Amino acid sequence: MPTSESGTTPPNSDQPKGGVREVKSAARTVEILEFLAARQNRPVRLRELSEALGVPRSSLHALLRTLAQHGWVRSDATGTLHGIGIRALLAGTSYLDTDPYLPLVTPMLDGLREQLDETFHFGRVDGKDVVYLATRESSQYLRPYSRVGRRLPAYSTSLGKAILAGLPADExxxxxxxxxxxxxxxxxxxRAALDADLEATRQRGYAVDNEENTVGLRCFAVALQYDDEPATDAISASIPLARLSPERDAEIVAALRQAGDRITRLAGPVRNSLTWG
Known part of the structure; x- marks a missing residue:
């Protein structure tokens, strides 16, 4: 950390991370938006937000007002309850609209749903989580909300485990x-049990989530290997245990593998045309 000529740390200095100085107000803004987004449709009071983030209420109040003015945060008429704003939706939609692989994957998900009438997902690893980029719901079970944009721990999902299994230990x-x-x-x-499960995943070529994320559901996933780099994306199927049998398991896995192979072949030209990864 830089110091003044007297050898003391100047006030309001930010700790450099990886050679880049973090701007505290920007970091707090991101923390606020991520916290509000994770709560989905449950508003939060200033005091609760302050305690959760460990940030003084006076600092949060000013940031929330600024974010609300620009549409990133919405507040009730009294200004005491806060939630994620519509600008976050617009930014997220822009990400999906410009993703190069989504147009390749979504028709495959449509085909899988039509063929098997189960729920299928497309997800991408982001830090320690998997983010859902597309979902096609089974006609036999419709959720009251969309999974798109939701985050779940990578270690507890078939999507995440399919991706983790292909990574070197340090990554x-x-x-x-x-x-x-x-x-x-x-x-x-x-950790030993997870590592053993990931090794089994690597050897058989697909991941299984046995009620590890949601009780009553078994999920299967295959990683999407666009190039020689470790995979960051995967597709999965989520099926209630009551509709599964060894024969159905095998049918689901075979369909996922076939779709994954086709996506990989189609993604080659797309990958080669990208100007950034």
Whole structure:
């Protein structure tokens, strides 16, 4: 950290991270938006937000007012309840609109749903989570909300495990939290058990989530290998246990593998035309 001529740290200096100085107000703004987005449709009071982020209420109040003025945060008439604003939706939609692989994947998801009438997902690893970029719901079970944009721990989902299984050990560590918290009684919370499961995933070529993220659901996933780099994307199927059998399991996995292989072939020209990764 830089110091003044007297040898003391100047006030309001930001800790450099990786050679780049972090701007505190910008970092707090991102933390606010991510916290509000994770709450979905549950508004938060200033005091609760302050306690959750460890930021003084006076600092948060000014940031929230600025974000609300620009549409990134919405507040109630009294100014005491806050939630994510419409600008966040517009930014997220722009990301989806410009993603080069989404137009290749979504027709495959449509075909899988038509063929098998189950729920299929397209996800991408982001830090320690998987973010859902597209979902096609089974006609047999419709959720009251969209999964697009939702984040879930990579270690507890078939999407995440399909991606983690292809990473070198040192890269895998950066996508796992220090403690593997249980989302259900079936979540793998011991690192040795997770590593063994990821090795099994690597060997068989697909991942399985046995009620590790949602009780009553088994999920299968295959990674999408666009190039020689480790995969960052995957497609998956989520099926209630009551509709599964060994024969159905095999049918689902075969369909996912076929779709994954086709996406990989189609993605070659797209990847070669990209100006950035």
């Amino acid at each position: 895998r560590d950066s996508h796992l939290p220090p403690t593997l918290e249980p989302l259900t009684p079936h979540t793998l919370t011991e």
